[in-house]
Amino acid sequence: EPEVTQTPSHQVTQMGQEVILRCVPISNHLYFYWYRQILGQKVEFLVSFYNNEISEKSEIFDDQFSVERPDGSNFTLKIRSTKLEDSAMYFCASSLGQGEQFFGPGTRLTVL
């Protein structure tokens, strides 16, 4: 069964450093998403991406964040200058249409 994959599973970084989180969505899916979940809190939407451009973004997704689909398979989330409060689980998701979304296993980001 096809699934969303994410790398790395755990990323530790120093405050102020740039990180890139990587995702491989399900191959025939057209919509791609990033969500995050701070420990003990609810899952929060960051951004959605369709047809090579951002279709929606939340207020969390400020100028420090960017997304890219550098090739036909990868989807990345870059955080330019990490803050302590960026520490969270980051989930990539994909969907065929604007409906059911399937989540990857997540990347745990720890900012020290």
Added chain:
Amino acid sequence: QKEVEQNSGPLSVPEGAIASLNCTYSDRGSQSFFWYRQYSGKSPELIMFIYSNGDKEDGRFTAQLNKASQYVSLLIRDSQPSDSATYLCAVILTGTASKLTFGTGTRLQVTL
């Protein structure tokens, strides 16, 4: 008022019983509703989606939607210890194309 509300639980049910999980939402125009299961430390796993009023059954799971009351529920029949997890209700709100807005989740404990 929170956009998507769930009782945080824990909801404790004996093995073999029916577990009933509830979710209310504030946006009357919402059309798409999803239930995800999240085991501790893992990513959300899609288990049901419902778009029309009424019941939708899939194996031991039944989703119920009442748009007039702005209420969606998930019933789990013949509950098993492996069903012990946090159940997340997610809604695509009016004015958003595919952004999932999550509730805080209800923790279900199935006891032997």
